Amino acid sequence: MTTGIDQLPDHLLLAHICPLVHLQDRWHGLARVSKRWRRLTLASVHREKHVDLTWCTGEHELEAATAVLLNRQSQRGKSDRNLSVETSQLQSVALYGPRVTSPLLSHLVKGLGSEQLRHVDVESKQISDTALEQLCRCASLQTLSLHCIKLTDESLITISRSCPKLTKVDLSGCSRVQDDGIIAITANCPKLQKINLTMCRRITDRSIVALAQHASLSLEEITLDRCLKISGPAIRFLMRMQRNLQSFSFARCPKVQGTDFYNLVEMTQNKSSCEIVTLDLSGCAGLDDRGVAALITTNRYTLRSLNLGALQSLGSSTFSAITRCTKLESLNLSLCRTLQNRHLMTIASGCTQLSTLLLQGCVALEDTGLKALAAKATNLQRLSLEFCYNITNEGFVAVVSRCQQL
Template structure:
């Protein structure tokens, strides 16, 4: 393997010098490096064992893709994520020349259309991984082709695309599917998830971030049909309630749960997860205002594998935070804007959680904590990250208290 990522000043001449005689070269990484031109493509013409190349973030020319299409090697993996210059013509050359492709990444290739998906699915029927986040010119009909022609898929990322329920119905034919990303797909509803739940029993990872059309009904179908689920992201879906968490408690192998910004979930649902999903490792409950100390007590009693938690804007106090100390493997905590937390309670919790390596806190707490805490924690290998993001409290028309951040929330 040769990695020349971010080496923008290495031309085809330098690449030829490095690879000269490297007959065993199998993988090449040129991400965010030189432009993919005819000369660069030609210098790799005769490397018959080369089966994987990453061109992420590179400027790709049509003549360069033609040169790659003429290689004697048969690529198995090709990544064009965020490449400038990739068009339907480029994709057509590449996939017709390398029909044995198993993994293809065309994330943020914003010039390609449904014509590319037609050519990909027709030429590369043995694809196991297709990543195509934010391919905004691809129409909803194109997603029907994926399910019809690429039934060996194990991973599909269609985040921020025009896929709809009919597309999910087609994709449900991919019975080997393990990872499915549907974040910000605004045209899907519970009907589409019902198809996935019935057709993809091996699904382990599902991303439904900001899929505003889904409800508890769709998640129940997923939980019932995909019992080996290990990761699910349902952040910022305001129709999700405790019923979703109770359904997901059937997935006993669940390790990662992201329910940030789901205001209708509460300690009741979280306690159901804690009691059943004892392999839980990562939990994001930021802005779940109705989760309180009882939820933390349930986690402390049952989830001994918990490594990471985000508690920001929850209704957790000193008692709840201290109860997390009994989860012996906790390494990473984010604690911003917990109004029920006192400096003494925070200090006690930090000392009690002996495995912490990263803690994110609001800067307002820094002068309130005993100074010895920092030296002691840093001596144990813990790093503090301080945030000064301000917020204001408002009351919505229904009487709920809202915490509104003044600056954009980071990803």
């Protein structure tokens, strides 16, 4: 005899059925079936580590979801009296949109437990600077992502002083943040490992120097994309000081010049420096062939991912440097119009571990180069050739027949 799902005990539904349903569907579907399913929905959410409320974009939707989430009263059924949401496992929350207000954030932090929260992600153009200071109560916070254009140094300084355990900070898009806020983070967060400052357009070399002088040398990942005021010498200093840096991106930084790195190889020969695994230089119009080659050569033994997209001045020095990166797995040369068949041949010969190669817009490439690539890069899993107008079916056939993992 088949047993109906409603006849199953609560603990089985909670353990095996609820986790299969997306959080939004639990809220809009399961919770509306009956009082029992509403109780199970709430209990299942509190069993998880992370709750994503970014789907709450309708009017009053976020407020309603928050109210349900914080309804922590035990609603025990007849069959499972020990079922309770009093011991919530939630440590992480993500919020989005104009409904994220100071009262809601305060209510959420207090309800979930300020000491219990480890990760907070807020994206909102409307939330005020002072409202974000509610996060100061989360002293155990480890990861903080704030994509809020109204965030300023004043609140960032206050938050950094109250959250010394931060290991990851993402402020991408916080265009009002300036040097004092970043300096406060480096001074007050000794365990900082990852920081994203994409489009923090007001920060200058002062912030970069502060990151370079971060005392614990714990920084592993730094993103500085579209930071309009930072310069090459500050970046060079950062690379020399933070020896544990593994992922570094300063894409589309207009003040960075190739000449800033001409002597980089000589400077690092007798001094320890970082050994970068992932490097993104894309769109830096001031970088030239010699400067890019120096950056690659300095990290040739460790590089696994390299993005040189939209760099228009690359030449033989850069392409020769790439061939010496024997561990390279991902290479982006999109819109590098100077890439010739012979360059692609040498890269394919030296970088035999390549699994991803992006060549869209490399208009000088022809079938000859693609055939050479197919013969050497047999580990390729992804290859992009959009707008490579001189490549014909002959080149594509060679790649498809030799690169079986594509």
